[in-house]
Amino acid sequence: MGIITILWEKWVEFRRDFYKITLAAMIAPLMYLIVFGMGIQTTSHGQPYLNFLIPGVVSLTTMNGSFNAIAQNLNVQRLYEKAFDQVMISPTPLWQFIAGQIIGGSLRGLYAGGIILLLTAPIETGLIFNGWSFLVMFLNGAVFSAVGVVVSFLAKNHADVPRFSNYIIMPMAYLCNTFFSTEKLPGFVGKFVAALPLSQTSHLMRSISSGEAVNYTGIGILLLYLLVFTVAASWFIYKKKNL
Amino acid sequence: MIETRDLTKTFDNFTAVDSLNLKIEKGEFFGLLGPNGAGKTTTISLLSTLLLPTKGEILIDGQQLTRKRPDLKRKISVITQEYSMRQDMNMDEIMEYQGRLYFMPRKQIKERTEELLEFCDLLKFRKRTVRKLSGGMKRKLMVCRALLTDPEILLLDEPTAGMDALSRRQMWNLLRKLNEKNLTILLTTHYMEEAQSLCNRVALMDHGKLEEVSTPSALIESLGAYAVDEMTADGTQNHYFHTRQDAIRYLEGLTGQASLRETTLEDVFVERAGKHLNTK
Numbered sequence: 333m334g335i336i337t338i339l340w341e342k343w344v345e346f347r348r349d350f351y352k353i354t355l356a357a358m359i360a361p362l363m364y365l366i367v368f369g370m371g372i373q374t375t376s377h378g379q380p381y382l383n384f385l386i387p388g389v390v391s392l393t394t395m396n397g398s399f400n401a402i403a404q405n406l407n408v409q410r411l412y413e414k415a416f417d418q419v420m421i422s423p424t425p426l427w428q429f430i431a432g433q434i435i436g437g438s439l440r441g442l443y444a445g446g447i448i449l450l451l452t453a454p455i456e457t458g459l460i461f462n463g464w465s466f467l468v469m470f471l472n473g474a475v476f477s478a479v480g481v482v483v484s485f486l487a488k489n490h491a492d493v494p495r496f497s498n499y500i501i502m503p504m505a506y507l508c509n510t511f512f513s514t515e516k517l518p519g520f521v522g523k524f525v526a527a528l529p530l531s532q533t534s535h536l537m538r539s540i541s542s543g544e545a546v547n548y549t550g551i552g553i554l555l556l557y558l559l560v561f562t563v564a565a566s567w568f569i570y571k572k573k574n575l
Numbered sequence: 576m577i578e579t580r581d582l583t584k585t586f587d588n589f590t591a592v593d594s595l596n597l598k599i600e601k602g603e604f605f606g607l608l609g610p611n612g613a614g615k616t617t618t619i620s621l622l623s624t625l626l627l628p629t630k631g632e633i634l635i636d637g638q639q640l641t642r643k644r645p646d647l648k649r650k651i652s653v654i655t656q657e658y659s660m661r662q663d664m665n666m667d668e669i670m671e672y673q674g675r676l677y678f679m680p681r682k683q684i685k686e687r688t689e690e691l692l693e694f695c696d697l698l699k700f701r702k703r704t705v706r707k708l709s710g711g712m713k714r715k716l717m718v719c720r721a722l723l724t725d726p727e728i729l730l731l732d733e734p735t736a737g738m739d740a741l742s743r744r745q746m747w748n749l750l751r752k753l754n755e756k757n758l759t760i761l762l763t764t765h766y767m768e769e770a771q772s773l774c775n776r777v778a779l780m781d782h783g784k785l786e787e788v789s790t791p792s793a794l795i796e797s798l799g800a801y802a803v804d805e806m807t808a809d810g811t812q813n814h815y816f817h818t819r820q821d822a823i824r825y826l827e828g829l830t831g832q833a834s835l836r837e838t839t840l841e842d843v844f845v846e847r848a849g850k851h852l853n854t855k
Contacts, residue, residue, distance in 0.1 A: 337675035341661075344668055414659035418720075421623040421653050422676035423645035570642055573627040574586070 334424035338432020339439075345405070346440070356400075357444035358451070361393045365452065368511060383457050387537035388510030390445045390465075391472060395530050397444030398473035399501055402437040402480030407493045410484060410575070426569045430481060430562065437477025438470050445469045459541040468540065471554045472533040478561035485568040485575065509534035529557045576601040576759055577622070577728060581631035584617050584783075591617040593783035594631070601727075602757040604750075606770035606791075608840075609780035610848045615763040616656060617783075619732045622761070623653045635728070649677065652726035656733045658713045662706040666697060666716055669705065670723055677724040684723070691719040710737045718749065729753065731762045735769060747773060767841035771795075777840070779847055786847065794843045802842055806832040813842060 346353060369382040410416040419429055446469075449461055483496050508514070508530035514522050525531055536550045569575070582595040592614040599605045607615045620626040622633060624642045633640040635647045660669055667688065674684030692698045695715040705713060714737065721729060731750075735743045743766075750773060754760055764770055770777050771791045779786040779794075787794070799815030801822035815838055816822035822835055 334676070334678075337672070340675060341672055344664065344672075348663065409661070413662055414655065414657050415661045417623070417625055417653070417655055417659045418673065419676060420625050420642070421648055421651060422673075423649040423678065424676045425645055426642060571627075573629070575625060 334428030335432040335435065337424060338429055339436050342401075342432075342436035342440070353440070353443075354447065357393060357397055357447050360396070361389045361448045362451065364389050364511075365448075380457070382455065383459060383542075384538070385511065386448075386452050386457060386459060387541050388534045390448050390469065391530060391533040391537050392505040392508075392510045393448050394441040394445035394469045394472045394533070395476045396441075396501070396505065398437040398441030399476040399480045399497070401440035402433055402477045403483045403487075403493045403496070406433065406481060406484035407487050407490065411487065411490060416575075420575065427566060430478075430565050430569060433481050433565075434474050434477045434558075434562065437480060438473035441473025441476065442466065442469050445473075460543055461541060464540045464546050465537060468533055468536045468551070468554070471551065471558065472529065475529045475554055475557045475561060478558055478565055481565040482561055482568065485565065485572065504528060504530045509538075527553070529554055576603075576636055577761065578634040578637075579618075579622075579631065580634065582618070582621060582628055582633060583630035584614075584621055584626060585629045590783050592621065592628075595780075595783070595785055597778065597785065597788070599759060599761060601759055602754070604754045604760045604773055604775045605762065606774035606777035607761065607763045607780060608767070608770055608777055608844060612782075613780040614783035615780060616732055618780075619653065619655070619730050619761070619763060622730055623651065623655075624648065649724075650727040651730060652721035652724055652728070653730040654717050654721045654732065654734050656736065658705070658710075658717065660705045660713070660717065660720070663704055665704050666692060666701040666708075666719075669716060669720060673720045673723050679724065687723050688719075691722055695719055711739065711742050714738055714746075715742070718746070722753070726758070728759045728761070731760060731764075733764055734762065735764070735766065743769070767839060767844050771840035779844070781848070791840045795838050795840060798838055798843050798846060800838050802836050802838045803829075804834050804836065805829055813846075815842070815846075 365382070365385065369385045374381040406416070420426075483493060487493050507517070507525050508528050509526070510530065514526040514531050516522070517525055532550045532553050536547055539545075539547055577597070577599040579595050579597045582592055582597075583590065584592040595614075595618065607618060609615055617626065621628055622640070624640065627642070635650060638644070638647060640647050661672070664672065670688040670692075671684055674687070689698070692701055695718065697712060697715055697719065700708065700712065705716070708716065714734065718734070735746050738746065747769065750760060754773075762770065762774065774791060776788060776790050777794065778788045789797075796817075799817050801816045801819050803814045803816070803822050803826050805812045805814065814825060816825065826833055826835055
């Protein structure tokens with residue numbers, strides 16, 4: 333199965349860069365938690381702000397972990413190392429390559445998010461993280477891995493992926509229900525931002541962690557995003573004339 | 576075995592490959608020659624499905640090659656002009672990745688890797704990452720990787736570029752041995768000596784078009800099997816003759832410095848490229 337081959341490749345990469353990957357996954361989220369959650373101590377919705385912040389930071393960490401693991405890596409393989417050429421000519425079905433990238437990226441996101449959960453576990457917040465939380469983290473990772481595949485295929489040079497990160501991923505990280513509720517954003521902007529996948533993930537993570545019933549609509553929206561970006565990635569790999 | 580029908584590839588307004596019709600038989604060693612920008616690498620990229628044709632089709636054993644045909648892709652291995660490998664993987668990992676992409680059993684991957692790395696004298700460097708290998712070692716590793724999967728068709732895009740003379744000869748011997756085992760080889764090269772020494776047939780390409788397909792000896796014969804190089808104030812002038820007697824007769828009539836030799840494929844290429852191909 334080609335998916336296993338791609339996961340093996342991701343595993344080789346993870347094993348070799350274990351410390352780098354782990355540290356990179358920890359630093360920014362830890363800063364957010366320390367500065368916003370512990371340094372500037374406030375309350376939100378009548379609860380300590382940390383309770384609001386942790387699910388948001390876990391969501392954005394999952395997003396960053398997955399997107400970065402796929403977009404930059406695939407971009408380098410395609411444009412710089414040309415290692416992607418070998419995949420294209422190999423008999424591994426290309427849909428399996430895409431699926432492997434998405435699953436591999438999700439696992440990396442899950443790993444990054446899991447680290448934050450572990451680091452915040454000693455803080456007594458009363459937040460609940462269960463199987464649903466991990467499912468949402470995995471789905472969020474899958475969506476942003478698929479986005480990563482599409483972006484890496486769209487990129488025309490090495491700078492395009494960081495550029496996309498700066499213009500799309502970073503604003504999402506701050507605005508999508510992570511540090512504050514999208515309800516505070518004005519009118520149409522608020523509605524638009526609330527519909528974005530990271531906002532859905534943050535909302536789901538927050539509701540699950542506070543013991544509320546799982547919002548299946550949110551999961552459905554994430555699945556829809558995943559479908560759209562997977563179809564886009566498949567279109568590129570099968571139909572784009574100059575990969 | 577490999578057939579291209581009206582194969583065309585355009586990039587915006589530039590036609591890189593223009594209605595290419597080519598037939599390469601099973602077990603043939605076929606060379607694709609042409610000046611820079613002739614469309615050789617684009618042709619290889621089309622054959623390896625990296626690029627999709629704007630028009631026309633590629634047939635492998637009579638069946639159309641597309642990105643959705645793993646059964647046909649299974650038959651092909653490519654050695655690209657650039658070192659197309661993960662820079663952060665070591666040799667063993669590169670080979671295992673390739674084997675896995677071709678669905679080879681782990682045991683077979685290990686055995687073949689051992690065999691091929693040993694053959695190419697790379698065994699002692701197997702744990703070294705690609706980033707730390709010399710250019711020649713990377714080339715050899717690419718050959719090992721391409722052969723790991725026992726392909727029926729080998730596409731080689733400038734396989735000896737950057738290799739020293741000794742390594743190049745070793746590579747030639749290896750390619751000859753592979754071709755003797757009925758492996759179909761399509762080679763693009765800038766080294767005419769390489770094409771002359773290895774290929775059963777060669778095709779001359781220019782501006783994306785196929786100009787001529789023949790055997791190296793027939794191409795040489797068409798120009799004249801003997802060459803007289805005459806040194807003049809403007810540089811070296813080459814004159815070609817079909818018989819040795821004609822060449823000697825011409826040589827005897829010259830007053831300046833001149834020499835007689837056998838015509839090579841490079842002469843044919845230079846003549847065609849300089850006087851015919853580029854003037855189109």
